[in-house]
Amino acid sequence: MHWNSVGEFFAMGGYALYVWGSFGACLVLMVAEPLLAKRRLNEVRKNLIRERLADELDHPSGTS
């Protein structure tokens, strides 16, 4: 461990903008992408379940 204080850690030896600008962008994108992928999956699941329910209402079991 070579940081003497929290402030020193965040200052990154004067490279704060560059180091945190890189790690920050990485964090934002790598949090957003899985959430978007997950939402896409949930969305299509929800639609399919809704379609099936509508289908069952149109054709109650046994009559289709």
Added chain:
Amino acid sequence: MRQSIIHWFKFASPQGFYPLAGRMIPWFWAAAAIFGISGLWISFFVAPTDAQQGEGYRIIFIHVPASWMSMFIYLVMAFWAALGLALNTRVSGMMAQALAPTGALMAALSLWTGAFWGKPMWGAWWVWDARLTSELILFFLYLGFMALQAAIDDPRRADKAGAILALVGVVNIPIIYFSVKWWNTLHQGSTINLNKAPSMAQTMLWGMLLMALAFWMYSIAVALTRVRAIILERERHTEWVKHALE
């Protein structure tokens, strides 16, 4: 023997692959978290300050893994595309389509972190250097692949068109990789060389490798999530999808 072959082919079909992917995703997330946390710990608290670049060099711990993944995902995507083109297997095209956005994200991160590293070290956010330019082309190849697939309604035709684009674009990968050797560039040479011992401190190397593994696990987890969505979107009129959802 025969039994085991049948067993494996089951996972090559969308209805076999969909639940398998669902079971694998949490494991890849767990692995990504373990590698990521240990990699970040080494990146910030164990790896020493660089003699020339001070603390600014720490960008390497995401820049190199993102760049590797951007190239590697492209190769995997092209592999699936080629397989789909040759064997007409349904899952192949879906895999290629699922990988493209993650590859584009890695290429974007590589360019972004590269710019944030270039500015303090070279004095410029961007230079039209062989390495940087070929990586930018890679980013555009991903975007082109996604745009082309989105523009064609019939998914099987979209797969074919996308596969051809992906395969033509493969030439760019060795160009990126060897660009620092073939041309006189501002970009530094490869960080890890198979022929000689790495020139960097052991702890830096470990941090980078752990971060690369984390990026790898992340990419697999997110691509599997996306491929599940694509499977359901494309197979929604089939019987098995109706039974697969509760």
